[in-house]
Amino acid sequence: MRSSTRVLAAALGIECVRTFVSALDVTVPFFAPYNSNLLSPTLLSFSIEQDRWPDWAGVSERNEFTYKALQNYQALTGQPPNIRVGADSADHTIWSPDVSIVADEVFPTPDALTPYPEASTLTVGNDYYMLSQFLPSGTRMIWGVNLGLDNATNAVNMAKAIVDAFGTQEVQNSGVSLLRIEVGNEPDLYRNPTHGLRPKGWTVQEYVSDWESIADPVVEAIGISSNSGPVTLQGAAFSGQGYTPREIFALGILGSEAGATISTISQHRYSANFCNGGDLGLISFMNKAAVRGNLSIFDADIAATHEQGLVYILGETNSVACHGAPGISNTAAMALWVIDYTLQAATRGISEAYFHQGIGYKYNFIQPVTLNFSTIDNSPLDPPEPPHIQPAYYGGLVVDTFIGDTGSAAIIELSVDDDDVSGYAAFENGLFVRAVFVNMHPWLASDSGTRPSVHIDLDVMLGFGEDGSPLLDVDLFMGQTATARRLVIQHADDVSNLTWAGQSWENSDISPTGGLDLEMVDFSAGLDIRATEAVLVTF
Numbered sequence: 001m002r003s004s005t006r007v008l009a010a011a012l013g014i015e016c017v018r019t020f021v022s023a024l025d026v027t028v029p030f031f032a033p034y035n036s037n038l039l040s041p042t043l044l045s046f047s048i049e050q051d052r053w054p055d056w057a058g059v060s061e062r063n064e065f066t067y068k069a070l071q072n073y074q075a076l077t078g079q080p081p082n083i084r085v086g087a088d089s090a091d092h093t094i095w096s097p098d099v100s101i102v103a104d105e106v107f108p109t110p111d112a113l114t115p116y117p118e119a120s121t122l123t124v125g126n127d128y129y130m131l132s133q134f135l136p137s138g139t140r141m142i143w144g145v146n147l148g149l150d151n152a153t154n155a156v157n158m159a160k161a162i163v164d165a166f167g168t169q170e171v172q173n174s175g176v177s178l179l180r181i182e183v184g185n186e187p188d189l190y191r192n193p194t195h196g197l198r199p200k201g202w203t204v205q206e207y208v209s210d211w212e213s214i215a216d217p218v219v220e221a222i223g224i225s226s227n228s229g230p231v232t233l234q235g236a237a238f239s240g241q242g243y244t245p246r247e248i249f250a251l252g253i254l255g256s257e258a259g260a261t262i263s264t265i266s267q268h269r270y271s272a273n274f275c276n277g278g279d280l281g282l283i284s285f286m287n288k289a290a291v292r293g294n295l296s297i298f299d300a301d302i303a304a305t306h307e308q309g310l311v312y313i314l315g316e317t318n319s320v321a322c323h324g325a326p327g328i329s330n331t332a333a334m335a336l337w338v339i340d341y342t343l344q345a346a347t348r349g350i351s352e353a354y355f356h357q358g359i360g361y362k363y364n365f366i367q368p369v370t371l372n373f374s375t376i377d378n379s380p381l382d383p384p385e386p387p388h389i390q391p392a393y394y395g396g397l398v399v400d401t402f403i404g405d406t407g408s409a410a411i412i413e414l415s416v417d418d419d420d421v422s423g424y425a426a427f428e429n430g431l432f433v434r435a436v437f438v439n440m441h442p443w444l445a446s447d448s449g450t451r452p453s454v455h456i457d458l459d460v461m462l463g464f465g466e467d468g469s470p471l472l473d474v475d476l477f478m479g480q481t482a483t484a485r486r487l488v489i490q491h492a493d494d495v496s497n498l499t500w501a502g503q504s505w506e507n508s509d510i511s512p513t514g515g516l517d518l519e520m521v522d523f524s525a526g527l528d529i530r531a532t533e534a535v536l537v538t539f
């Protein structure tokens, strides 16, 4: 085996001198292992704060930037990302028959910490929901309904307006469909004095009966009675571990009229928060253990959800709560974080991760309208900044290329013996087809000298021997070539200037520019990955 040759060579002091390259042996199963998980074409989806939904969708015509940004992802997986609209502002939304799209929107005063605050109230009408027609054909949506107000009439009004909008000729013709309705956003926070939507001691028992008192009339009004679709409810939507899916299952929520229509359990996760500012440190996000630590907290709820035969998702997530942190959420390092976080989620049984987006949020993948104030400190932008993508968008390109467009790919994580290099393999028809490696060792603008790399050597495992030891075949792919696409980042703390397979996507129509760079990799020679870089290899 090459590894033992290398150990021997090293012992004899004749290992070729690779000062900045450390070598890693990675074993890839040739056949999909029993513990592989299906990769949903909508694994990488989006959640949109509903106060600025008309900006995202477009009002009199579609927002071309949003449309193109989503279509680029659709081209890779065959399915546009799912779009959830709701979040905090859904719990502050009132429906009125006298409003066409949106009225009476009240926004707190922007400041340096929060240049683009969320609306504290808004009133919407039927046409607000009809803007759904402006998304790419095939998009499936999740819409939020107000539980915060504790007014069943308003919740029913909202749900009926949503369902009616999807029944109109315009939305039907657009090919955009309604998948789920979510009653209440982050209800485990309602009892916090800053939210104040429920009394301080509001328990999970009280939540369950309160939810049923609003959600039961909602499902009756829109005529849904089972969790097999086409439209179902999305349950939980908890912010943290304040209440858990396991607790609400134990309290019998699934036995209620509305609970019986829950197909999907959602929880939310941000790895940190910037609600009161602070310096969080970019490097803490370039860390395999931190990514796993932020997701493993859900393992028991994922298992409990699957036991009930339901789908588990992260219905709202991103790097840093309260719209992101400067120097973290808007940086190139986030492209790597998005790859590792999203694929790690998939290996843990999370079917979809909805990355939260607003207008002018620091963690947006997509800034779909012209911004007049800096997302970082609210200083005026002169000239204004036209619609653009942020580095995280490239992470989505890599994830969706890895998923591919067969709809049947499955994933496992590969064991990579390095604290900050992760690897994943994809299988189609039971056979290994792609691998992605993410080197999260930081390479910052302040670094100089030779940029470090790791070298990956791949061993293919055909199965297990009678004694349980892996059967490796290092010769199977000997002399064969694979194709590599590289996500190139100048520095982890840059906010632009990335390339994916040699091409930049940072232009007004988000089209790849520059020559496509597909590297031929000699399988037996392995490949080098620089610090702060990702590589996708297709076999």
Ligand SMILES: *[C@@H]1O[C@H](CO)[C@@H](O)[C@H](O)[C@H]1NC(C)=O
Residues within 6 Å of the ligand: 094, 095, 151, 152, 153, 154
């Ligand atoms: C509940 O909402 C309806 C419809 O918006 C409104 O007419 C009614 O006054 C509300 N009830 C309360 C108690 O606020």
Ligand SMILES: *[C@@H]1O[C@H](CO)[C@@H](O)[C@H](O)[C@H]1NC(C)=O
Residues within 6 Å of the ligand: 271, 272, 284, 285, 286, 287, 289, 290, 291, 292, 293, 294
């Ligand atoms: C979540 O991620 C952040 C940032 O990477 C890290 O600081 C934090 O320790 C992680 N949390 C857990 C529970 O691992």
Ligand SMILES: *[C@@H]1O[C@H](CO)[C@@H](O)[C@H](O)[C@H]1NC(C)=O
Residues within 6 Å of the ligand: 359, 360, 369, 370, 371, 372, 384
């Ligand atoms: C920036 O200003 C332009 C021109 O007034 C306006 O159309 C646009 O909506 C503004 N952007 C935001 C995010 O408010």
Ligand SMILES: *[C@@H]1O[C@H](CO)[C@@H](O)[C@H](O)[C@H]1NC(C)=O
Residues within 6 Å of the ligand: 490, 496, 497
């Ligand atoms: C972008 O990267 C290239 C090298 O690939 C460099 O020459 C250029 O200065 C960078 N531009 C910015 C804006 O950082």
